[in-house]
Amino acid sequence: MMAALCGALRAKLLSWQQAGLFHSGVRLLADKDLLVKLRKKTGYSFVNCKKALDKFSNDSKQAEAWLNEQAQKEGWSKASKLQGRKTSEGLVGLLQEGNTAVMVEVNCETDFVARNMKFQQLVQQVAVGTLRHCQGREQNLSTYLKGFLGGEELLQLKTDSEDSLLKDQLALAIGKLGENMTMRRAVWVMASSDIFIGSYLHGAFPTDLPSVSNMVFGKYGALVMGQTADRNLKGSVSELGRRLGQHVVGMSPLSVGSLEDLPGGEMETRMLAQSFLLEPSLTVGQYVQPHGVSVLDFVRFECGEQTEPTDAS
CATH class of the missing domain: 1.10.8.10 (Ubiquitin-associated (UBA) domain)
Known part of the structure; x- marks a missing residue:
């Protein structure tokens, strides 16, 4: 009887093994x-x-x-x-490292996903990839360089670890969050030591995202390139640059213009001739002139805005 019982047990174990429920090796x-x-x-x-x-x-x-x-x-x-599903929400990400700054826009379908840490991580990867791309260029700067990248160029950039391309990270994010997403555009600016890059992001909110501490997210962003001969201003130039960036976000100028431009009223699109957002009694030109500051250029991003295609650099 014992022999019959042992035989039955061996047969049962064999059936388990064949079914994949038991094997002779150690399974943890x-x-x-x-x-x-x-x-x-x-x-x-x-x-x-x-x-x-x-x-x-x-x-x-x-x-x-x-x-x-x-x-x-x-x-x-x-x-x-x-x-093909509409991606009108998303984030603008701004990352500055020394005298190099990048601004990117990544889109999704809903604001709920835009506030998800996984989506913010994707925006950060696009910003870091853009930063490394421009830092890898040969440079001999006398003033500043500015370049744009469209969605197709961004997809082919490598991530910070260079283990994969940004298009692979996009697929991962879509798989995790279940929404259509697009890497829309990026701008990078590299400046010489006597040029400052002012930056401002509107609608910024706190994030627990690790790795890059100087990364900020919002719905509107601006970079302003300027120059000053006033050495005493060097310590406060970042605040002045932030104020100018705030004006660009709020007033949407289309060109810099010149100090000789006369104010053109509420419809004025030349930055230096516009009423300064923070001190409306002055034009931007009247505000910067006593500080010895020359505004050279600016870039403004608004998440989801309709724009003409920009040539990549």
Whole structure:
């Protein structure tokens, strides 16, 4: 009878093994601490994180790589299905490092997703990729250089780690958040030491996003390039640049103009002839002239605005 029982047990174990429920090797269950850490790091569901850890016997690195691979496949599939859906929301991201600044616009379908940390992380990756792109150019600056990148150029940029292209990160974000997204445009500015880059972002909000502390997000942004011969102004030039950027965002000038321009009223589009947003009794030209500041150029981004295509540089 014992022999018959042992035979039946062996047959049962064999059937389990053939069904994949048992194998002769050691199978580890997902470690709870590793599961929590993988979930926090990647943002994927506990079910998928557990599946990945089980699949690779608690090897977190292999599990994470597999999760990203699966998400990217799903992301490309979703991106194909969602293509053509309107992306009128999103964020403008501004990143400044020394005398180099970049401003980018990334779009999505809803403001709810625009406030999601995963979407903000995508905007940050676009900004960092643009910054590295312009810093990789040969430079011999006497004043400043400015360049624009369109959506197709942005997709081909490498991420900060250079492990993948931005288009791959876009697919991942679409796979995670389930909305259509587009990398719309970017501008970069590099300036010599005697040129200042003022920056301002409107509608900015706090974020817990790690890695890049000087990255800010909002709905409107401006960069203003200027020059001053007043050495005493050097310490406060960032505040003056911020004020000029605030004017550009609020008043939407179309050109810089010159100090000789006469004020043209409410419909004036030349920046120096416009009433200064923060001191309406003065024009911008009248405001900057006593400070010995020359406004050279500016760029304004408004999230979702309709614009003419800009040549890339």
